[in-house]
Amino acid sequence: MxxxxxxxxxxxxxxxxxxxxxxxxxxxxxxxxxxxxxxxxxxxxxxxxxxxxxxxxxxxxxxxxxxxxxxxxxxxxxxxxxxxxxxxxxxxxxxxxxxxxxxxxxxxxxxxxxxxxxxxxxxxxxxxxxxxxxxxxxxxxxATKTDEEIEHVRAAQKANEASMQAAEDLLSAARVADDGTLQYDGEVLTSERVKEEIEVTLLRHGCSLDETIVACGADAADPHDRGSGPLTAGEPIILDIFPRDKTTKYHADMTRTFCKGEPSDTVREWYDLTERAKTAAFDALEPGATGADVHDAVCDVYEAAGLPTLRSDDRAETGFIHSTGHGVGLDIHELPRLSPSGDELEPGHVVTIEPGLYDPDIGGIRIEDIAVVTEDGYENFTEYEQRLVV
Amino acid sequence: MxxxxxxxxxxxxxxxxxxxxxxxxxxxxxxxxxxxxxxxxxxxxxxxxxxxxxxxxxxxxxxxxxxxxxxxxxxxxxxxxxxxxxxxxxxxxxxxxxxxxxxxxxxxxxxxxxxxxxxxxxxxxxxxxxxxxxxxxxxxxxATKTDEEIEHVRAAQKANEASMQAAEDLLSAARVADDGTLQYDGEVLTSERVKEEIEVTLLRHGCSLDETIVACGADAADPHDRGSGPLTAGEPIILDIFPRDKTTKYHADMTRTFCKGEPSDTVREWYDLTERAKTAAFDALEPGATGADVHDAVCDVYEAAGLPTLRSDDRAETGFIHSTGHGVGLDIHELPRLSPSGDELEPGHVVTIEPGLYDPDIGGIRIEDIAVVTEDGYENFTEYEQRLVV
Structure with a gap:
């Protein structure tokens, strides 16, 4: 109630x-x-x-x-x-x-x-x-969840991790053709095929979703591009999955970035930096802090590495060009905001932490976990491991 | 355009x-x-x-x-x-x-x-x-569709028929346990399991859906019950599937009623009557006729057989207790109405024809096709065969 x-x-x-x-x-x-x-x-x-x-x-x-x-x-x-x-x-x-x-x-x-x-x-x-x-x-x-609502999100995240695993397995099992495209089951492995695997897995776990992001290369450099077409080796592939449990109606949300084969030095560097930005955000996540504080922690990491953010340049089109996170519940995007306008965080707020870096010449990197703010910090619901190369 | x-x-x-x-x-x-x-x-x-x-x-x-x-x-x-x-x-x-x-x-x-x-x-x-x-x-x-919109509905209906076939195959392959429940793969076959099969098939065909009806026995006697739990032999099972093509956003809609094993004489009689009611509705479906005319044709068949309809008794709780059909397009329920308040039909109207009979003591029967009104009658998009016993 x-x-x-x-x-x-x-x-x-x-x-x-x-x-x-x-x-x-x-x-x-x-x-x-x-x-x-x-x-x-x-x-x-x-x-x-x-x-x-x-x-x-x-x-x-x-x-x-x-x-x-x-x-x-x-x-x-x-x-x-x-x-x-x-x-x-x-x-x-x-x-x-x-x-x-x-x-x-x-x-x-x-x-x-x-x-x-x-x-x-x-x-x-x-x-x-x-x-x-x-x-x-x-x-x-x-924005403030009851214990029951928190359990609903946690359960949806379990299903979400099963679907991420299905997608990662598909990428792992793929082989690289001479032209650099991924091949699976004798066919070119496309964004659409990976999305289908994710959605079928979610259905089998009682979840549905309208959209999934499986975006490779230049597609991934636009945080709103859903991705389409053949997947390619050596380029980061962003998988952002945000299902809704059909029974409880609560959402989960998680992003991982994979690369089939060897990524460039820049991609590897960006990935490490984004892991550090995520850690910095979680270090700042506690009741009494504001969503703006958590967002600032991410900007600090990226800016210290010399990369643009919307904080350092409000017209930036590359670098960290979105907010750090958002509330998740009955809506996939709800309060609180983890952005420059983010207000004070309270126990029971369920939020995503999702730093990322984007450049059409390099591709996109994003890593996203989902967590609840507790009396003395936070609890991260996300158990899925983080690794770039598959 | x-x-x-x-x-x-x-x-x-x-x-x-x-x-x-x-x-x-x-x-x-x-x-x-x-x-x-x-x-x-x-x-x-x-x-x-x-x-x-x-x-x-x-x-x-x-x-x-x-x-x-x-x-x-x-x-x-x-x-x-x-x-x-x-x-x-x-x-x-x-x-x-x-x-x-x-x-x-x-x-x-x-x-x-x-x-x-x-x-x-x-x-x-x-x-x-x-x-x-x-x-x-x-x-x-x-309500009036362009040629392009009509093709979108037709394509969604093709996917719909593939999912109905997957569900029918599951029912056909099931065996009947001593207690009358259907068994498949060593487990009780439930409404939920059949829905999952339908939804996965639709996903593989580029369609999504929020809800499906797979309702058996007393569940099926309530036209709004989605169905749940074990399916039983000898009772009619209503499958009503209304997917949306994820790319075009247009819907399809179809219902079939199956019975595993031998139905009662009443169920067989109701099924034949509903087939005849559907034929009568299609005979009345043409430009210039009203949605009310088509609805009346169905009521005529049922009332002539001595069964109650909302036309003969507006407080009826058994018999034919809903309208004959509705428009289908971007929304699953849209204009025109095939009901007592149905206005004049025009070429380009895409409608369902879905007569049915309901009684908690007997179960439910419904058969539904989807068609477009043409200059000189209609074209039925539905190619899926009608048979009661699987």
């Missing part, structure tokens, strides 16, 4: 009666506040207790069984049919919603910044005060 | 300067209007031409290459830094957006019903007229 004390404080300090979400459960704030997974939009009101409202009866029984809500109701419980008769089907919805809020004595609501306009306009027309919560209070609360 | 003539008509008839979307491309209206796939929210303005606006430079180059937009711009192109200085980072966004609209002479915009409230409030504060488009005009336009 999440701790909504911070939400109570927010409502009290802004003199607002309740917090309202209208979304399906792919919206992580909705899933977190309602404790309910449904593919179609529904409404959650928090006023110290949690109340759900569904358009139809379809999800009603399941919501009563599975959600943590105090009450579960349907449009039909607020005279929906009569209101359609009187106002038409479009306007009836806002009348139903206004009656729902009224039944809990709620005249004013805070809503997430991306709350649907039609619903807000309808409620305002019924005299309800609707204010976008630009602080994203629920998203803030989600 | 989609045909936006209907959008032009809408803007003209409502005397609105432009259509505005603020969403990431998991919102199918955004993906369709922008022609661009991006994981973070961006803004699309349609005013006869298409204009994209991105917060940062990250997606700028790719958007210029990959989207079909006439112009691609960034916050920085509208004095973002100065506006942050002057108004703070929160308010600066609405000033940037207002300047973006102003640069195209746009004072009034229609927006999708679920357009984000914060963006709408910000624009209204800058004097822009923002009206939710309760007709969902883009969603309406998406």
């Amino acid at each position: 999440p701790d909504f004390a911070r939400l109570d404080d927010f409502l009290e300090s802004t003199d607002t009666d309740g917090y309202l979400i209208d979304a399906d459960s792919t919206d992580s704030d909705q899933y977190y506040l309602s404790g309910f997974d449904a593919p179609d939009p529904f409404v959650t009101l928090y006023d110290g207790e949690t109340h759900l409202l569904f358009p139809r009866s379809l999800e009603f029984g399941r919501a009563k069984r599975e959600s943590r809500a105090t009450t579960v109701e349907r449009y039909v419980d607020f005279d929906h049919a009569e209101l359609v008769e009187e106002h038409g089907s479009e306007a009836a919805v806002s009348h139903v919603l206004a009656r729902f809020l009224e039944s809990y004595g709620v005249d004013s609501v805070a809503v997430p910044p991306r709350f649907p306009l039609r619903t807000a306009d309808g409620l305002r027309a019924r005299g309800v005060d609707v204010t976008p919560d630009t602080d994203g209070t629920i998203t803030e609360i989600r | 989609p045909d936006f003539a209907r959008l032009d008509d809408f803007l003209e008839s409502t005397d609105t300067d432009g259509y505005l979307i603020d969403a990431d491309s998991t919102d199918s209206d955004q993906y369709y209007l922008s022609g661009f796939d991006a994981p973070d929210p961006f803004v699309t303005l349609y005013d006869g031409e298409t204009h994209l606006l991105f917060p940062r430079s990250l997606e700028f180059g790719r958007a210029k290459r990959e989207s079909r937009a006439t112009t691609v711009e960034r916050y920085v192109d509208f004095d973002h830094a100065e506006l942050v200085e002057e108004h703070g980072s929160e308010a600066a966004v609405s000033h940037v957006l207002a300047r973006f609209l102003e640069s195209y002479g746009v004072d009034s915009v229609a927006v999708p019903p679920r357009f984000p409230l914060r963006t709408a409030d910000g624009l209204r504060a800058r004097g822009v007229d923002v009206t939710p488009d309760t007709d969902g005009t883009i969603t309406e336009i998406r």
Whole structure:
């Protein structure tokens, strides 16, 4: 059960009666506040207790069984049919919603910044005060994980390591053709083939994922390139895998960089430097430190070696050109930030540490672990070994 | 290239300067209007031409290459830094957006019903007229597919049939234990195991999916139950698979019902009846007919056999208790509806036909094909054979 004390404080300090979400459960704030997974939009009101409202009866029984809500109701419980008769089907919805809020004595609501306009306009027309919560209070609360959520991430990371192993095995088993491309099973080994192996392994472990990065050579020099085509010997190959457990919905995240055959001296040097940057980041990771402190620790290592960072040059296009990490949970990217704008870290924050170096002429190197901030430091969930040459 | 003539008509008839979307491309209206796939929210303005606006430079180059937009711009192109200085980072966004609209002479915009409230409030504060488009005009336009979109669905259906074959093969190869459960590879064959086989096969064919239905016995009697646990002989097993091609983003959809060993007379009778209902629906499927006509054809067959439908009894909990079908495209459920509220069908509508019968004491039967409405009838994409006993 999440701790909504911070939400109570927010409502009290802004003199607002309740917090309202209208979304399906792919919206992580909705899933977190309602404790309910449904593919179609529904409404959650928090006023110290949690109340759900569904358009139809379809999800009603399941919501009563599975959600943590105090009450579960349907449009039909607020005279929906009569209101359609009187106002038409479009306007009836806002009348139903206004009656729902009224039944809990709620005249004013805070809503997430991306709350649907039609619903807000309808409620305002019924005299309800609707204010976008630009602080994203629920998203803030989600940053601090309960013990149960921490176990979910740890379990997803176990599956993640199995898929990384499957990918590494494929690279290890490949042979190098005369033209330098990797060959496996009589075919050119491509980024796509390695991704397929990763995804199949994750499926076998109850996880899914939309995207994986298997990027080689110049592809790897762009941190957002997913990678495609034949893999080549002697060049660093970045594998960044971020699956979601299909049951718990929590993510994991890990990156390793491999090289088939002998890397250049620069690649080897960058790899060692990135290992050191990762160590420096973990040395700085503790409650009370800020995400900015951890990011600075990485920049210090790279800059001392004479490499550009966005801190030393905000227009840098090579070197360390992204932030050090991010929170991981129901969303793959969530709070806290380990970046120049990173705030104070707290026990229960689950974060990635992922320093890296990029240059189109050299390729890309990134090493990423996932860890939780504890009372006296951190615990790293990542057990996968680090080695460059496979 | 989609045909936006209907959008032009809408803007003209409502005397609105432009259509505005603020969403990431998991919102199918955004993906369709922008022609661009991006994981973070961006803004699309349609005013006869298409204009994209991105917060940062990250997606700028790719958007210029990959989207079909006439112009691609960034916050920085509208004095973002100065506006942050002057108004703070929160308010600066609405000033940037207002300047973006102003640069195209746009004072009034229609927006999708679920357009984000914060963006709408910000624009209204800058004097822009923002009206939710309760007709969902883009969603309406998406119902009619281009030849290219039709080929995307057809290709996804090919992958879908490969995964259905893998699942059927598993059921065929299973043996029946003394307690009636299916056994495969020395283990009880479960719904979860069959789903895994389906999903792995789809991955190997470039498709992904969030959910699959493999539901046996009483599970199958609830059309929304995904199914779980051991599969049993002598009971109908519903397999409903609806993958998405990872490259094109278009879906397919198909259901078959299998029985391992001998089904009861009632199950056999229901299966034959459902085959006949499906044929009746296809006989009614042509341009000019309505979705309601097609739905009625199915109800006629079931009611003539003395079985309840929601048409004959709107509180029915057994019999034919859902609609006949739905549109399929970027979303797995989209327009048109093949239901009591189904409007006129047009060439290019891609729809499912999926009659079924349900009763907790008997189980569930459903057979579903996917087809496109053509100038003179329809073309069924589904080549997978129909047979009950495996």
